[in-house]
Amino acid sequence: MSLQTFGRTKMTIIEKLSVEHGVFLKLLDYLEKLKGDRSFLDVTGLKHVIFVIANVVEKHAEHEEKFLFPKLRSYIGPELNRIQAVEFEHGEIRKILAVIKKNNDLRAVRLEAAKLITFLRDHIAKEESVLFPVAEQCLNPEHLQVPCKSGA
Numbered sequence: 001m002s003l004q005t006f007g008r009t010k011m012t013i014i015e016k017l018s019v020e021h022g023v024f025l026k027l028l029d030y031l032e033k034l035k036g037d038r039s040f041l042d043v044t045g046l047k048h049v050i051f052v053i054a055n056v057v058e059k060h061a062e063h064e065e066k067f068l069f070p071k072l073r074s075y076i077g078p079e080l081n082r083i084q085a086v087e088f089e090h091g092e093i094r095k096i097l098a099v100i101k102k103n104n105d106l107r108a109v110r111l112e113a114a115k116l117i118t119f120l121r122d123h124i125a126k127e128e129s130v131l132f133p134v135a136e137q138c139l140n141p142e143h144l145q146v147p148c149k150s151g152a
């Protein structure tokens with residue numbers, strides 16, 4: 001996230017999404033410790049933590065899909081495959097969560113949680129290093145403003 005955020009009255013959508021990424025990475029660190037703790041045997045508790053994280057990640061993904069990707073798609077034709085790749089990953093993350101939701105076996109939930117952590121970290125890194133810089137280059141400042149009704 002750009003330090004230029006400070007001293008301004010509005011964040012851009014990219015800055016908002018980047019701040020959220022930072023929070024998700026901290027939450028994933030917590031989840032990684034919890035799922036690796038062999039004395040923690042509460043599968044319901046582990047699933048609860050996963051879905052607290054999943055709920056905020058889902059809102060973030062919907063925001064990207066609704067406000068960022070469509071704008072990007074219309075501006076960066078040749079880079080379309082990059083958007084398709086991250087959209088595909090949103091689907092993969094949702095699939096992992098669906099498996100966790102149906103599962104009550106601690107070992108299986110730990111394994112899926114490990115997949116989720118790896119997948120989400122990789123996804124965030126890809127958006128931060130590839131997609132967001134492209135968005136900042138291609139979209140004009142007006143398109144990057146956080147929408148008024150985003151709840152931000």
Ligand SMILES: [Fe+2]
Binds near residue numbers: 061086123
């Ligand atoms: Fe995403």
Ligand SMILES: [Fe+2]
Binds near residue numbers: 017021060064124
């Ligand atoms: Fe994201």
